[in-house]
Amino acid sequence: MSDLLERLRGRGWRLTAQRRVVAEVLDGDHVHYTADEVHAKATERLPEISRATVYNTLGELVSLGEVLEVSTDGRAKRYDPNAHHDHQHLVCSRCGTIRDVHLDSDPLAALPVPERFGFQVSEVSVTYRGICPNCHSHS
Amino acid sequence: MSDLLERLRGRGWRLTAQRRVVAEVLDGDHVHYTADEVHAKATERLPEISRATVYNTLGELVSLGEVLEVSTDGRAKRYDPNAHHDHQHLVCSRCGTIRDVHLDSDPLAALPVPERFGFQVSEVSVTYRGICPNCHSHS
DNA sequence: TCTTGACTTAGACAATGTCCAATGTAGGAT
DNA sequence: ATCCTACATTGGACATTGTCTAAGTCAAGA
Numbered sequence: 001m002s003d004l005l006e007r008l009r010g011r012g013w014r015l016t017a018q019r020r021v022v023a024e025v026l027d028g029d030h031v032h033y034t035a036d037e038v039h040a041k042a043t044e045r046l047p048e049i050s051r052a053t054v055y056n057t058l059g060e061l062v063s064l065g066e067v068l069e070v071s072t073d074g075r076a077k078r079y080d081p082n083a084h085h086d087h088q089h090l091v092c093s094r095c096g097t098i099r100d101v102h103l104d105s106d107p108l109a110a111l112p113v114p115e116r117f118g119f120q121v122s123e124v125s126v127t128y129r130g131i132c133p134n135c136h137s138h139s
Numbered sequence: 140m141s142d143l144l145e146r147l148r149g150r151g152w153r154l155t156a157q158r159r160v161v162a163e164v165l166d167g168d169h170v171h172y173t174a175d176e177v178h179a180k181a182t183e184r185l186p187e188i189s190r191a192t193v194y195n196t197l198g199e200l201v202s203l204g205e206v207l208e209v210s211t212d213g214r215a216k217r218y219d220p221n222a223h224h225d226h227q228h229l230v231c232s233r234c235g236t237i238r239d240v241h242l243d244s245d246p247l248a249a250l251p252v253p254e255r256f257g258f259q260v261s262e263v264s265v266t267y268r269g270i271c272p273n274c275h276s277h278s
Numbered sequence: 279t280c281t282t283g284a285c286t287t288a289g290a291c292a293a294t295g296t297c298c299a300a301t302g303t304a305g306g307a308t
Numbered sequence: 309a310t311c312c313t314a315c316a317t318t319g320g321a322c323a324t325t326g327t328c329t330a331a332g333t334c335a336a337g338a
Contacts (some may be wrong), residue, residue, distance in 0.1 A: 014304055014315060036294075050318045055295065069213070074326085076294060077213040090250075090258055101254045107246060107265055111229075115240045118272035119229055126246055126265050133257035153284060153335060175325075189287045194326065213295085215325060 004066060011064070021046045022057045026067060026081040032098045034076035072098065072127060088126040094135035101128065143205060150203070160185045161196045165206060165220040171237040173215035211237060211266060227264065231271035240267065 005023055009015050025033070025041045033041070039054040058079055061067040068080040072091045078098065087100045088107075107124045144162055148154050164172070164180045172180070178193040197218055200206040207219040211230045217237065226239040227246075246263045 016304070016316065018317070034294090048318085052296085052319075053317055056316085071210055071213040074208070074210040074216040088250075090254075090256065090260070092258070093261070099256055099258075101250060101256075103249045103254075104251055105244075105249045107249060108267075110242045110244045110246060110249075110265070111227075111240060111267060112243055115229075115242075116267075116269075117229065117238055117240075118275075119231065119238075119267070119269040120275060121229070121267050121269035122232070123268040124265065125268075126249075126263065128247075128250060128255075128258070128260050129262040129264075130255075130258040130260035136257075136259060155285065155335070157286070173325085187287085189289095191288080191327080192286055195286085 008064065008066070013060075017046060018042075018049050018053045019057050021049060022054060023061075026061075026079060029082060030098075030100055031082075032070065032078040032080055034078055036076065038079065070098070070125075072096075088128070090128045090130070092132035092135055093129045094131055097132060147203065147205070152199075156185055157181075157188050157192045158196050160188060161193060162200075165200075165218060168221060169237075169239055170221075171209065171217040171219055173217055175215065177218065209237070211235070227266065229267045229269070231274055232268050233270055233274035236271060 005015060005020060013019070021042045022038060024045070025038050035055055035058055036051075038058065039049070039051050042049050042054060058067065058069075062069050062079075066081070066083055068083045070078045070080050070089060072078065072089065073096070080100075082100060085100075087102055090099045090101045091097070103126065107126050108121065111121070111124075144154060144159060152158070160181045161177060163184070164177050174194055174197055175190070177197065178188070178190050181188050181193060197206065201208050201218075205220070205222055207222045209217045209219050209228060211217065211228065212235065214235075219239075221239060224239075226241055229238045229240045230236070242265065246265050247260065250260070250263075
């Protein structure tokens with residue numbers, strides 16, 4: 001993730017302790033925290049970081065295309081640092097955990113042109129829901 | 140939609156003016172209101188209806204499988220009365236309007252079994268995003 | 279028509295997210 | 309090394325969306 005910080009600095013991002021901490025928290029694969037979870041974890045390393053800054057920074061990372069915003073339920077959005085690998089999500093309807101998954105075929109191809117109603121379609125997201133093995137064995 | 144009311148009454152639903160009004164508001168195709176929009180429209184016909192009742196009734200309709208809950212952005216959930224026809228959604232990233240669309244192929248087939256990680260997948264939702272013709276011409 | 283349990287209500291509360299004015303600071307300029 | 313200043317951060321008020329509860333109301337069966 002440190003190359004991320006380099007890349008952003010090259011784009012004129014001012015590098016602050018707060019931004020570095022947020023980026024560090026998001027580091028890793030299969031990480032899907034809510035904004036407040038990111039804030040809680042960031043607070044462990046930088047106790048005075050404010051909620052507003054975390055929201056701002058996450059929003060910037062999303063605009064810059066470095067992080068994906070995932071709204072799986074109607075609850076809090078989750079942030080996915082794995083933005084450079086095309087993937088979709090598999091969500092457990094019981095416990096809410098998320099897995100990244102990779103598809104066989106481009107879901108955009110499944111939408112016939114007449115069904116696009118003149119929209120310039122630029123993005124597709126596919127969410128699979130089901131019960132994860134862990135919840136299933138405990139039921 | 141009046142057959143809906145009949146069906147629900149058969150399932151032990153007590154038929155009240157409030158529930159009738161909510162169902163009437165949801166009547167129609169390509170209707171995707173938020174809960175508060177439903178409340179506003181319901182208020183036109185039944186001024187004293189409360190927000191809590193609208194939320195309750197929508198929740199019941201969803202549990203009964205008569206209405207779909209759609210969370211397209213991280214904002215308010217929208218309610219889709221077209222629950223009995225399999226379909227997906229196309230959302231305008233600018234103005235937020237939603238169209239129902241129908242796919243060529245089953246999106247479940249695009250997820251290879253090894254990518255299911257032992258989940259019992261029961262549901263798929265596909266959301267396409269883009270700029271609608273109206274927003275595009277006004278840009 | 280009476281009765282009763284289900285329904286509705288108003289408003290407090292909770293969770294998530296946004297905004298703003300005051301303050302602080304990264305990094306280029308000197 | 310220090311100074312400047314535009315950009316970043318802060319805290320707290322506010323907004324939006326949704327949930328809960330206690331008290332009152334009513335649909336529909338007896």
